[in-house]
Amino acid sequence: MTVTARPAQETAAAPAHDRVYRALRTRIMHGEIAPGAALTLRGIGSEFAVSMTPAREAVRRLAAEGALFLSSSGRVTTPELTNERIEELAALRALLEVELASRALPRAHMALIDRLQTINSNVAEMVSKRDAVGYIRTNLEFHRTLYLRAQAPAMLAMAETVWLQLGPTMRALYGRLRRTDPPQNHRLIIAALKAGDEPGLRLAVRSDVTQGLRLLAG
Amino acid sequence: MTVTARPAQETAAAPAHDRVYRALRTRIMHGEIAPGAALTLRGIGSEFAVSMTPAREAVRRLAAEGALFLSSSGRVTTPELTNERIEELAALRALLEVELASRALPRAHMALIDRLQTINSNVAEMVSKRDAVGYIRTNLEFHRTLYLRAQAPAMLAMAETVWLQLGPTMRALYGRLRRTDPPQNHRLIIAALKAGDEPGLRLAVRSDVTQGLRLLAG
DNA sequence: CATACCGGCATGTGATCACAAATCCCGCCA
DNA sequence: TGGCGGGATTTGTGATCACATGCCGGTATG
Missing domain, CATH: 1.20.120.530 (GntR ligand-binding domain-like)
Structure with a gap:
């Protein structure tokens, strides 16, 4: 699909991975997701109508910031803090x-x-x-x-x-x-x-x- | 390709994107790359003998940590700090x-x-x-x-x-x-x-x- | 009744491809 | 000589696919 070029309104025409990143980030920061909740790349992708690729990038970015926890096998969850x-x-x-x-x-x-x-x-x-x-x-x-x-x-x-x-x-x-x-x-x-x-x-x-x-x- | 399962030596069998991430991270932290230097996904990929996908993930992760700067068009450089x-x-x-x-x-x-x-x-x-x-x-x-x-x-x-x-x-x-x-x-x-x-x-x-x-x- | 095994399904990983846009470079014109 | 336009190339983005692995059920066995 690539960028569909928003007719107007948006000044930046945000890439898909960025939209997904921002949406998830807000959700997590505002406490809309419980600790330990599991996420899947395909699930995120279908929710935002994108493929796994941008979903993966958004997840990696959030994991790098400590907002998500990646198990050794790559499973994605919100962190359960001690x-x-x-x-x-x-x-x-x-x-x-x-x-x-x-x-x-x-x-x-x-x-x-x-x-x-x-x-x-x-x-x-x-x-x-x-x-x-x-x-x-x-x-x-x-x-x-x-x-x-x-x-x-x-x-x-x-x-x-x-x-x-x-x-x-x-x-x-x-x-x-x-x-x-x-x-x-x-x-x-x-x-x-x-x-x-x-x-x-x-x-x-x-x-x-x-x-x-x-x-x-x- | 996927994981070739190291015969021994390695305890973790690191995924490609992680190897790339770690290598680049060390380089950047140790000052082996000049400020403003440009990197390309294909270049990183060919250097580490992987495709663009793991290179992209490594770059995103580093960018999330502030180790790399992504221009508005997605170009990758090391940051030039004011x-x-x-x-x-x-x-x-x-x-x-x-x-x-x-x-x-x-x-x-x-x-x-x-x-x-x-x-x-x-x-x-x-x-x-x-x-x-x-x-x-x-x-x-x-x-x-x-x-x-x-x-x-x-x-x-x-x-x-x-x-x-x-x-x-x-x-x-x-x-x-x-x-x-x-x-x-x-x-x-x-x-x-x-x-x-x-x-x-x-x-x-x-x-x-x-x-x-x-x-x-x- | 508990536990270990096993098969199927869900899930992450990485490669490849098509596409669009940004960049670069070279030649042309003022 | 200097700036500018345009086309070729480089480069990032996103979709799709094959694959290995890990997880979760059921079932059989002690």
Whole structure:
């Protein structure tokens, strides 16, 4: 088939493997797939109406980012993380996101803070609706919006890779915990941004990032 | 063709795409390819006596790790980093490797320190021989040997990803700077390990990781 | 009733091919 | 002499196929 040249709308005319990659990536990052779930190349191919070739490329790419696990025989599943691995990834989030927030701080003007507050109200809504996927999505949007201001694309890419790896597990985790209180740490982050309080910001981000992942230790 | 089932020697019987991936990865990480150098799928395929399919998978995997750059039309080159990107990657190295070293410290016994000293003498030899690739290789071996003790595989994988991205640029950088003095920071690292001095270790690692990358700012 | 064997099916791997588009190079014209 | 157009070639993309292997059933046997 090759590229059918979208009549309009699309500016890039994305190749098939890229469309598949992006679709799967979003699904995994948002926790729409359970940990340990199996995928097949032919299954992916038929779902997106492509052959095995682009499906394979998308899967390889995701596996390289740690978003998928390839068994020794090549079978594809979402990763089932051990507690140790989860703690390590949480530590990575803390390390990377504290730095990103710190770099974003001097560039965070009122317009950005307003946007963060808007997003945060969406987060609160998702929490109250107990919409796990919606919560993960808006929560990541909150963090990404802040970190984009850091002007550090490589660092942001690494943070997103960690989110990807945690995706399926996040879903399982947030499904387990029944919370309806709004995200308190997000308010601390916004307050620290307003005050230009860097130590406070670092602490708030660290708490926000590690809070949800701690409860599995019990 | 498929797998020809190695008679012996190999424990894993690596698939073609994996062999290609590993070979290219080593080359790139060790700085054996110049920044901006072009690769072709057919070229890679014929070099490793495989078809385009495994070559493509290896390239995609490396591109996902940032080791290769794919132009919008799909052309494959090693990345040409801007100064900003190099500084960001150096900051990432500092962030990740300081943490890894810190986690390795409590587990660093004499046997490990001895091995580090042996590796370090190899580093010194490479420096005196002005062997850029050999220097990069032994230098990374020094760091990896230390960080393996941190028992943090995800964090180590991220650090290696950063090394990969810097590979081609490292070569160009170290080729430019004519140094023959042995690695002073490595000695500081070893001394801090012996003394169990965590702040000193963090500082030494940070200096070692950022030193070589600073000179481009001038 | 548990376990080991075995056959069929599902699945990943790699080769090959057709196609489109990007790139390159050479000659032409101003 | 320098820039530009156009055709040949290079190059990535995606589909399809043959094949080996691994997985999962049933069945027979202890």
